[in-house]
Amino acid sequence: MRGGKVFTVDADFTTASAVAILDDLVVAVGSDEEIEEWIGPETEVVELAGRSVLPGINDSHLHAIAFGLDSPPLSLDLTHPTVTSIADIREAVREAVAAAAPGEWIVGTGWDDGYLAECLAEPGRLPHRDDVDAVSPDNPVFLQDYSRHTSWVNSAALWAAGVDESTPVPDGGYVDASADGRLTGVLREGAQALVQGALPALTAERREQAIRSAVRKLQELGITSITDPALGPGGEALAGGAMGTEGLAVYARLAAAGELGVRVSALLLPTGMSGSAEEFRENLGTELPEQPDPRRFRVLGVKVFADGIPPSGTAWMHEEYVGGGCGSLCVGGATDEQRVETLREMVLAGHEAGHQLGIHVTGDRAIDAVVDAIVAAQQAHPRPDARHYLIHGDFVSAATLARMAEHGIGVNMNPTIKWTIADLEVGVVGAERASYEWPYRLAAESGVHLMSSSDAPVTVPDWRQGLSTMLLREGKASGEVSGPDQRIDLATALRTYTSNPAWQDFAEDWKGTLEAGKVADLVVVGADLETVDPHDLPTVPVDLTVLGGRVVHRRAEPAVV
Numbered sequence: 001m002r003g004g005k006v007f008t009v010d011a012d013f014t015t016a017s018a019v020a021i022l023d024d025l026v027v028a029v030g031s032d033e034e035i036e037e038w039i040g041p042e043t044e045v046v047e048l049a050g051r052s053v054l055p056g057i058n059d060s061h062l063h064a065i066a067f068g069l070d071s072p073p074l075s076l077d078l079t080h081p082t083v084t085s086i087a088d089i090r091e092a093v094r095e096a097v098a099a100a101a102p103g104e105w106i107v108g109t110g111w112d113d114g115y116l117a118e119c120l121a122e123p124g125r126l127p128h129r130d131d132v133d134a135v136s137p138d139n140p141v142f143l144q145d146y147s148r149h150t151s152w153v154n155s156a157a158l159w160a161a162g163v164d165e166s167t168p169v170p171d172g173g174y175v176d177a178s179a180d181g182r183l184t185g186v187l188r189e190g191a192q193a194l195v196q197g198a199l200p201a202l203t204a205e206r207r208e209q210a211i212r213s214a215v216r217k218l219q220e221l222g223i224t225s226i227t228d229p230a231l232g233p234g235g236e237a238l239a240g241g242a243m244g245t246e247g248l249a250v251y252a253r254l255a256a257a258g259e260l261g262v263r264v265s266a267l268l269l270p271t272g273m274s275g276s277a278e279e280f281r282e283n284l285g286t287e288l289p290e291q292p293d294p295r296r297f298r299v300l301g302v303k304v305f306a307d308g309i310p311p312s313g314t315a316w317m318h319e320e321y322v323g324g325g326c327g328s329l330c331v332g333g334a335t336d337e338q339r340v341e342t343l344r345e346m347v348l349a350g351h352e353a354g355h356q357l358g359i360h361v362t363g364d365r366a367i368d369a370v371v372d373a374i375v376a377a378q379q380a381h382p383r384p385d386a387r388h389y390l391i392h393g394d395f396v397s398a399a400t401l402a403r404m405a406e407h408g409i410g411v412n413m414n415p416t417i418k419w420t421i422a423d424l425e426v427g428v429v430g431a432e433r434a435s436y437e438w439p440y441r442l443a444a445e446s447g448v449h450l451m452s453s454s455d456a457p458v459t460v461p462d463w464r465q466g467l468s469t470m471l472l473r474e475g476k477a478s479g480e481v482s483g484p485d486q487r488i489d490l491a492t493a494l495r496t497y498t499s500n501p502a503w504q505d506f507a508e509d510w511k512g513t514l515e516a517g518k519v520a521d522l523v524v525v526g527a528d529l530e531t532v533d534p535h536d537l538p539t540v541p542v543d544l545t546v547l548g549g550r551v552v553h554r555r556a557e558p559a560v561v
Contacts, residue, residue: 002032004048005528008514009055009498013491019053021520024549029514051543052529054494055514056224056521057463058501061358061391061412061453064218064228064264065247066148068210069202070457071217076108078143080115086131087118089143094135105199106136108143109457111152114311114424115477126176127152129185142195146420147458149309151192153185161198170194170274172330172339174314189308189330190273207250215261219553221462222523222542225263225501225511227453229303229358229391233283234269245286248299252289255297261552263296263521265505267303267358270350275305276332277345284353295519300505301356303391304346305330307366310394310428310437311421315363317395322430327363344373351377356506357388358412364395371400375407389449389504394437401439401446410449410504413438413496415466416459422475422482435483440470444492449503452496463497467529468537470496490529520549 002018008029020028020038028035039045069075076092083089089111096106113119113126132141132154140157144150158164165183169175173191176184187195218226228251236244248268254260270283284302291298307329308314316327331346333339347370350357361370367390374388389410390396396404396411404411418438425434443450452470454461468474470493473483502512511519524544532540545553 001046001048001053001524002035004051004053004524005530006053006514007055007494007529009491009494010513010515017048019514019522021546021549024520026514026516026518026520026522028516046524046544048524050528052525052527053514054222054523054525054529055498055512056523056545056547057222057497058225058505058512059218059223059453059456059461059463059497060225060227060265060451060501060504061229061414062218062226062456062461063230064214064226064262064456065207065210065231065250067217067457067461068212068214069206070109070144071213074210074213076106076143077110078108079110079146080112083111084115085117086127089116089127090132090135093132093141093143097136097139100139102138104139105157106139106141107199108141109148110146111143112146112420112424114421126184126186129154129158129183140198142199144192147309147311149189149192149312149314151187151195153187153195155185157195157198158183158185161195163194167194171332171334172274172308172314172328174312188312189314193272193274202244202246204246204250207247208254211250211254211260218262218461219545219547220542222525222545222553223262223461223463224521224523224545224547225265225505227265227267227300227358227501227504229267230269231266232268232270232286232302234272234275234303236272249289251297252291256290256292260296261547263511263547264298266297266299267301268299268355269303271305271346273305273308273330274332275346277342277349280304280346281349284349284355295507295510301358302350304343304350304357304359306343306359306361306370307363309362309392311424313428315394316366316369317363317429318365319433321428323428326365329366329369340369343369344376347373348377348380351383351386351388352381354383356386358391359388360391362392362394364397364400367393367396368400371403371407371409374409375403378407387449387504387506389451392455393443395433396439396443398439398442398446401443401448405447410451410500411443412451412453412504413440413443414455414459415440415452415469416454416462418482419465419469419474419476420459422473423477423480425482436486437483439483439486440488440492441486444488449500450492450496451501451504452493453501462538464525464540465538466497467493468534471534471537494529520546522546 174188
């Protein structure tokens, strides 16, 4: 490849005009003249004509099986602007019921009450089972929101799952009810499992179909590495079993057959939300599939759910939400103190067993509790370079970031979620906290290892929108700036999708940058990223994706010569 701008993303953020690949490795990076010697009679030469070359994008927190399952035709698309109202969703369900067999489950994903007309017109209004009961009296309906932390079901689904007003709610879960005590059909956090467990079990073939579908979409976006962060016993009830142990086996089979078109690091999920320390410790011994090529598929560690998410009021915060309440940890325990102890026991168990820990945590109070637990575990059982990290870390404070840097704890943030919910959050946590949420500049300046990811299917895994958001901090709904003081530059933003996730993967010696001797994972995009307006980044075309020296995606235009 020659005649463009090659972003090596090395330690000095060096740029070049050309790169040479031999077999599955980068063999030279430099000027057009310097790579001339690598051009032979059978060499394919890509004329870049000013386009950019980047290391393959690493979306380091992405539920690929769920992403595949949650995309049409496997699930109703309820994202904005596909739907703009509860009436739109009711119509989508009505059409699905008309095409379904009697009693067949209707599944959809992606609704966001912050974009539904009825909820906007009536503050406090949320979806209700009555909204869909009339169009689906006999078919159970299970609709997850964009975050996958809240589900909306109809009466038939509650009946099929055996859930009513007397059903015990799992610790850390929430079941919405009206003033008279009647269930509304909205389930939050661990309470979703009450109905998810009744969804039809997924077959291995269905999981494989979902993975293949997801991988095709990832390749089209220039993504060559992912972390699938929740597979195992704790995922058996999540997304109809999509995150169960069998998912690990399907990944392993595809990798062994050379048919897994993306590099996958996985986290074992020993327990779901509201799990106990005993269950977590017991399931750490889950038998893992063979991993013959760890550069293509490997299980790196374990995941812990610490709390929920701010839009649902389930993130554990130091200060109250706009509507009151501070949320809580979602692990087992009847009091805050008991839940903190459960969290500490889980972290210690995973650390003692030698695993990397990725901990889902969003609220500032929960983040402090998680960092306390990690530091305590490291001090009790010193391990060099454990590379534990926070997943999301929405409201991590400057003081806690400094402590994390001191103890080698990373953080994996989500710019595309920031873009999606920036406007909504003002009504949830107030303008000041909403502006601060995901403090990228503070994190980068603190010295922590800072990664970016989409959390797909929560958001589309589009790193171009992620870059735009990190540079601009503009919200999707209004375009207003949310936290201008937390903007970062292009170099820092690109590192969060390339070299820094390689650190998370314990793989910085062989991927994440374009340097001689590293794997030839790269993406060609149709613009010079240093000169394009950040507002235009989301529309820059992905022209070519290369994985291990092999082209896995090629846009029809422009032609490659």
